[in-house]
Amino acid sequence: MSGEPEGSGARPAPGDGWRGRWAARARTLGDAARSRTRRFWAGARPTLRQLWWTEEPATPVTTVDRRFPEPLVAPAQGQVYVFLVRATFTWSSDTARPELFGWYVDYFQPQATQRLHRLALRCAVEVPPHRPRELLSALTAALAADDPPPWTYARGEVTFACEPDVTVQLDERVRQLLQPYWERRIALECERDLARRRAEYAQERDRNDPPRPDPPRPDPPRPDPPRPDPPRPDPPRPDPAIPVRPPRDSTRPASPRRGPRPDAPTESFTPLEPLLPPPTPRPAPDQNPPPPPAR
Known part of the structure; x- marks a missing residue:
C-alpha cells in the first residue's frame, strides 16, 4: 500500500465520465460495423463480379473524303496540243478528329496535286495528242512502279492516306x-x-x-398427135369435046416475036388537032376574072 490515503488526490473534472463512456461505446459500434461490412462485402463480391460492366476499348474511326481538283494540263508530243488529266483524290485517316479532317485535307491537297502533275508531264511528252489511252496506260504504270499509292502524309501525330484515280481526256x-x-x-x-x-x-x-417442199414442176407439153393429111382432090378430067394440045417440045427453039403489021391501025394513027391548052384557074368570088389571053 502506498503511504497516501485513497481519498487524497485531484478530483476528476466534470464530464470526464460521460465522455469516456461515449468513446468506449463508439469504439464498440465501429468494431461491429467494420466486421459486418467485411462479412457483407465477402458475400456480395461474387454477385458484383457477375454484374460488373467493362467498357470496350475505343475503336478508331476512319474518316474518308474525296476531292475533285481542276484538270491538269499535260502537253502532248510536239508541244502543240495538250491532254487534260482529271484526278479524284480519296483521303482517309483514323487519327484525325472529324472536326479537323477538312483542314488537314486542304493542307495536304496541293502536295498530292503537284505530285501527280509531275508524273503526267513526264509520261505525256512522248504520246501523240490523239491517243489518250496510251497516256492513261503509261500514267497507270508509272503510279504502280515509281510512286505506288496510297500516298502517306503526316503532321505531328496525325497521318493521312491519299489514293489518286486518274482519267485522260482529249484536247477540244x-x-x-x-x-x-x-x-x-x-x-x-x-x-x-x-x-x-x-x-x-x-x-x-x-x-x-x-x-x-419444192413446188411441183409443170409437166412438159406433150406433142400433138399427127393429123392425117386431108384427101387430095382428084385431078379434073379432060372434056372430050375440047381438043387437047400436044405438049410443047422443050428442045425446039422458040419462034421470034412478031411485030405489028405495017397496015395496022396503030401505025396509021396521026393527030389531026393540036393539044388543047390547060384550063385557066377560076377566080375567087371577090376578085375580077383575068382577061383572056390574046390570040
Missing part, C-alpha cells in the same frame, strides 16, 4: 479534227453490224422453220 481542238473520222467509222460499223444481224436472223429463221 483534237476532238474537232477527229469528229469526221469517227462519224464515218461509226456509220461503217453500223452497216456491218446490220448485215451480220440480218444473216444471223436468216439462219435462225431457217433453223426454226420446217423445210418447205
Whole structure:
C-alpha cells in the first residue's frame, strides 16, 4: 500500500465520465460495423463480379473524303496540243478528329496535286495528242512502279492516306479534227453490224422453220398427135369435046416475036388537032376574072 490515503488526490473534472463512456461505446459500434461490412462485402463480391460492366476499348474511326481538283494540263508530243488529266483524290485517316479532317485535307491537297502533275508531264511528252489511252496506260504504270499509292502524309501525330484515280481526256481542238473520222467509222460499223444481224436472223429463221417442199414442176407439153393429111382432090378430067394440045417440045427453039403489021391501025394513027391548052384557074368570088389571053 502506498503511504497516501485513497481519498487524497485531484478530483476528476466534470464530464470526464460521460465522455469516456461515449468513446468506449463508439469504439464498440465501429468494431461491429467494420466486421459486418467485411462479412457483407465477402458475400456480395461474387454477385458484383457477375454484374460488373467493362467498357470496350475505343475503336478508331476512319474518316474518308474525296476531292475533285481542276484538270491538269499535260502537253502532248510536239508541244502543240495538250491532254487534260482529271484526278479524284480519296483521303482517309483514323487519327484525325472529324472536326479537323477538312483542314488537314486542304493542307495536304496541293502536295498530292503537284505530285501527280509531275508524273503526267513526264509520261505525256512522248504520246501523240490523239491517243489518250496510251497516256492513261503509261500514267497507270508509272503510279504502280515509281510512286505506288496510297500516298502517306503526316503532321505531328496525325497521318493521312491519299489514293489518286486518274482519267485522260482529249484536247477540244483534237476532238474537232477527229469528229469526221469517227462519224464515218461509226456509220461503217453500223452497216456491218446490220448485215451480220440480218444473216444471223436468216439462219435462225431457217433453223426454226420446217423445210418447205419444192413446188411441183409443170409437166412438159406433150406433142400433138399427127393429123392425117386431108384427101387430095382428084385431078379434073379432060372434056372430050375440047381438043387437047400436044405438049410443047422443050428442045425446039422458040419462034421470034412478031411485030405489028405495017397496015395496022396503030401505025396509021396521026393527030389531026393540036393539044388543047390547060384550063385557066377560076377566080375567087371577090376578085375580077383575068382577061383572056390574046390570040
